[in-house]
Amino acid sequence: ISLTLTSLALALTAGTAIANCDPGERVVKFSHVTGGTTHPKVVAANSLADRVNTEMNGKLCVEVFPNSTLFGDSKELEALLLGDVQLLAPSLSKFGSYTPKYGVFDLPFIFKDMDHAIRFTKTKEGKDLLLAMDEYAGFVGLGYWMSGMKYFSAGKQLTVPSDAEGLKFRVQTSDVSKAMISAMGASPQAMAFSEVYGALQTGVVDGQENTWSNIYTKKFYEVQDSTTETNHQLLAYLFMTSSEFLASLSTADRTQFLQIADEVTQAANLNVKAAEATNRANIIKAGGKVNTLTPAQRQEWVDTMSPVWKKFENDIGKDLIKAAAGA
Ligand code: LMR
DSSP states (O other): OHHHHHHHHHHHHTTOOOOOOOTTOEEEEEEOSOOSSSOHHHHHHHHHHHHHHHHTTTTEEEEEEOTTSSOOTTTHHHHHHHTSOSEEOOBGGGOTTTOSGGGGGGSTTOSSSHHHHHHHHTSHHHHHHTTTTHHHHOEEEEEEEEEEEOEEEESSOOSSGGGGTTOEEEEOSOHHHHHHHHHTTOEEEEOOGGGHHHHHHHTSSSEEEEOHHHHHHTTGGGGSSEEEOOOOSEEEEEEEEEHHHHHHSOHHHHHHHHHHHHHHHHHHHHHHHHHHHHHHHHHHHTTOOEEOOOHHHHHHHHHHHTHHHHHHHHHHOHHHHHHHHTO
């Protein structure tokens, strides 16, 4: 009993969502790494759980584990293949060991804004990419969930790329991001999301790049001088499952589940811009500093990062890059 109570207390402290699953319902675990209440991924994952648990009551029961409480960045994809979790929404920057193609989403300044990125996901090339890994890894993309554009923060104010020279930046496990940081004359350090706050606080790294929603909900602004509105990259997720999980559902349940998954995806992407604006304002309200750029300063960031495209052209594919840039 004491073990049960301890686990329950731990789960509650960590904000783990414990759904009331009934006997006979198939438990479907959704693990992710973000937190807070205003984060686009938190909102979308909880909305998926609410809808499945209401509309498929008696059949499926989705339990959401946020904040890396079930699996963190390094374990979640493996856990999906092992059947220890059924749903994930990792950043597209975390698939480098499975496919180089998702690097297209990481190319600096390829998308003008999130609407541009959403347009690309609706093209044939964008839709085909959802299944880029299925044949050899058993992963199935259910939809793209947008998170926001990314901004640099550091322990000092960054106005132009040369301000970042010699600094260490935490990046996701993306070769494109690493090359981008190197192009700035800085050093990239790949690290799990759950470790970023501590690494910024202790000075293991000097800076990081993320969306307003992540910077706010993980309080990165507390341990950084300021955040600069570079808009240099997109952060988006692959809302995904395994082919094994889908195959284990009856045809009727699979159809209903996929329909809900699609509707939740469409709705989630409509709310992201508002969530980002709210969390930008939340950072400022909480005392965080935001630096804006003049067009000339912004152009310096674009110019510094532009050689990165050429470097990944062959791995990603010229046609794919063209389709994304022109969407
Ligand atoms: C990160 O690692 O910075 C992000 O991918 C976290 C997330 O899931 O938004």
